[in-house]
Amino acid sequence: MKNDIHDLNLLLDSKIKLIVIESWEERRVLETMAALAIKRAQTWYTWNLLDGLRRLGFGADVEASEDTTDPETALKQIRRANEQALYVFCDLHPYLESPRLIRLLKTLAMEPGASPTVVLVSHAIALPPELSRLAARLNLSMPSDEQLAAIVREEAANWTQENQGQRVRTDNRTLEQVVRNLRGTTHAEARRLARNLIADDGAITQEDLPALNKAKFGLLDMQGVLSFEQDTAHFADVGGLQHFKGWLANRQAAFLQAGDVKDAPKGVLLVGVQGAGKSLAAKAVAGVWGLPLLRLDFAALYNKYIGETEKNLREALHMADCMEPCVLWIDEIEKGLAPDGSDQGVSRRLLGSLLTWMAERKSRVFLVATSNDVSQLPPELIRKGRLDEMFFVDLPSPAVREDIFRIHLVRRELQVPLFNLTQLAQASDGFSGAEIEQAVVSAVYAAAARQQEVGDAHVLEALAQTSPLSVIMAERLQALRDWAKTRAVMAD
Numbered sequence: 001m002k003n004d005i006h007d008l009n010l011l012l013d014s015k016i017k018l019i020v021i022e023s024w025e026e027r028r029v030l031e032t033m034a035a036l037a038i039k040r041a042q043t044w045y046t047w048n049l050l051d052g053l054r055r056l057g058f059g060a061d062v063e064a065s066e067d068t069t070d071p072e073t074a075l076k077q078i079r080r081a082n083e084q085a086l087y088v089f090c091d092l093h094p095y096l097e098s099p100r101l102i103r104l105l106k107t108l109a110m111e112p113g114a115s116p117t118v119v120l121v122s123h124a125i126a127l128p129p130e131l132s133r134l135a136a137r138l139n140l141s142m143p144s145d146e147q148l149a150a151i152v153r154e155e156a157a158n159w160t161q162e163n164q165g166q167r168v169r170t171d172n173r174t175l176e177q178v179v180r181n182l183r184g185t186t187h188a189e190a191r192r193l194a195r196n197l198i199a200d201d202g203a204i205t206q207e208d209l210p211a212l213n214k215a216k217f218g219l220l221d222m223q224g225v226l227s228f229e230q231d232t233a234h235f236a237d238v239g240g241l242q243h244f245k246g247w248l249a250n251r252q253a254a255f256l257q258a259g260d261v262k263d264a265p266k267g268v269l270l271v272g273v274q275g276a277g278k279s280l281a282a283k284a285v286a287g288v289w290g291l292p293l294l295r296l297d298f299a300a301l302y303n304k305y306i307g308e309t310e311k312n313l314r315e316a317l318h319m320a321d322c323m324e325p326c327v328l329w330i331d332e333i334e335k336g337l338a339p340d341g342s343d344q345g346v347s348r349r350l351l352g353s354l355l356t357w358m359a360e361r362k363s364r365v366f367l368v369a370t371s372n373d374v375s376q377l378p379p380e381l382i383r384k385g386r387l388d389e390m391f392f393v394d395l396p397s398p399a400v401r402e403d404i405f406r407i408h409l410v411r412r413e414l415q416v417p418l419f420n421l422t423q424l425a426q427a428s429d430g431f432s433g434a435e436i437e438q439a440v441v442s443a444v445y446a447a448a449a450r451q452q453e454v455g456d457a458h459v460l461e462a463l464a465q466t467s468p469l470s471v472i473m474a475e476r477l478q479a480l481r482d483w484a485k486t487r488a489v490m491a492d
């Protein structure tokens with residue numbers, strides 16, 4: 001808060017007459033304003049839709065008799081009074097398209113010398129261009145690690161007081177993780193999250209961390225652009241990809257341990273045919289490293305508020321930063337970044353934002369990008385050094401196909417020893433993992449319809465009825481393999 005007051009003070013000294021503060025924490029902004037007004041011995045007013053203008057400092061009052069709940073009336077009155085005071089408007093954002101209000105704000109903002117200062121406060125404020133040139137934007141500072149730790153300690157002390165002196169059970173390592181996971185939340189949010197962590201069992205343990213991450217993600221509210229993936233997988237769910245698994249295992253410690261963020265593993269690109277298990281592998285990274293998995297949806301990025309695509313991407317990446325350490329998964333990355341003619345400019349700028357974020361990384365976010373179509377991948381993204389490695393996920397070998405059959409039979413509670421996996425693997429040459437899974441599912445249905453136990457025959461029948469994508473898209477698969485030969489390493 002001290003820094004915020006300092007920055008605001010500087011802004012006021014520089015004679016800026018229109019200040020914009022985007023924040024979800026209205027109360028904190030008002031507290032900051034109160035402290036600022038005291039520091040400057042200045043009168044200050046608040047305005048909101050229900051109360052209109054209210055004086056909250058020293059000095060002269062405006063004509064209290066008038067109803068100022070209408071924003072135009074309020075601004076006109078401020079203009080008339082022409083008092084050198086601070087006016088903090090809390091609910092003005094829905095009105096910022098009114099030409100009359102814009103004119104009034106503009107007039108106030110251009111007033112020279114000792115005149116009113118208007119501060120707009122809301123969670124989101126879109127100023128029309130003619131006003132944004134006259135305004136200064138200020139972001140309130142987020143709590144530091146020390147402040148977050150203090151908040152957790154205070155909440156623990158409160159719990160102890162409410163529970164006859166019983167102490168909160170925890171350990172230093174978990175506390176450090178909690179503080180790290182609280183980064184990016186506001187003071188009030190951090191306090192609420194900390195209280196909830198302790199409330200159920202008087203303890204802060206490793207088991208609390210997933211719930212904390214989820215609750216924090218809910219607070220950050222990305223409205224569909226970024227989603228929190230609940231079901232992360234484990235390597236036990238993924239057949240094959242031995243090389244990729246080994247690569248990850250070797251880097252787990254380097255990613256999670258303290259040290260310079262710049263040296264931590266950055267991310268990988270997984271390229272392969274549809275259904276080869278790329279998505280599954282992305283989920284497994286998070287599952288195995290025990291980190292939250294965030295999924296960035298480029299389609300939603302484009303759809304939400306036309307014209308704000310880049311801002312949405314920057315916000316989503318910032319949010320991923322706030323969720324560190326985490327895995328950020330961008331599925332079918334080529335779809336979001338490939339110029340398709342109509343919006344070349346946007347996709348170029350998106351790529352620029354993504355590359356900048358990757359180059360200037362400030363947080364432990366491991367990027368897993370997946371792609372089916374390498375011809376659409378922008379060359380800048382796959383240039384050496386951007387990502388740690390590119391893996392090609394080919395169709396599974398016979399041994400891996402056996403593994404995949406095993407995984408999916410077990411998942412459906414079928415008795416693996418009753419199946420001849422070698423024969424099934426032979427019969428599924430050219431099948432992807434997804435197609436193998438589909439054959440197992442079809443076999444289960446076919447057997448149920450005939451009131452039989454599921455056996456090899458049902459699976460073989462399902463396989464015989466399927467034309468695998470590798471046959472239908474043989475040329476594309478070959479092109480993908482040729483591409484991967486020189487640029488990527490084999491995931492298996």
Ligand SMILES: Nc1ncnc2c1ncn2[C@@H]1O[C@H](COP(=O)(O)OP(=O)(O)OP(=O)(O)O)[C@@H](O)[C@H]1O
Pocket residue numbers: 237238239240272273274275276277278279280281370372404407432433434435437
């Ligand atoms: N290697 C594998 N081991 C186990 N199951 C697999 C494997 N590959 C695919 N599957 C099964 O197929 C499903 C679909 O695969 P997944 O979505 O991971 O493929 P993908 O390569 O991401 O495909 P797409 O490009 O179509 O998104 C998985 O949920 C999983 O059940």
